[in-house]
Amino acid sequence: MSNFWDNVSKFPRFLISVLIGFFLTTLNPVFELLKQKKTRVLIILVSTSFFVIIYTILQSMLGIN
Structure with missing residues (x-):
């Protein structure tokens, strides 16, 4: 036992x-892409816009002003 x-x-x-x-x-693939300047800017813009969109959607769904 x-x-x-x-x-x-x-x-x-x-x-x-x-x-x-x-x-x-x-x-790991994301970290490899962050080593290049061109893809680093693209990943930062895409991830920032993703979080802003999710935040806006949740704010609208929950009725938070």
């Missing part, structure tokens, strides 16, 4: 490492 609890206690560490690995693997 103690073997079971040892495995359960290791699960949070495993979950955190899997999540960090997922985000690093997913964002």
Whole structure:
């Protein structure tokens, strides 16, 4: 029974490492694109406009002024 609890206690560490690995693997192409000046400006503009659009949509949906 103690073997079971040892495995359960290791699960949070495993979950955190899997999540960090997922985000690093997913964002690695973006980091590679940020090394070039032309694509850096484009990515910043696209991401800024994306967040502004999402913010405006949520503000309208929730009725927040």
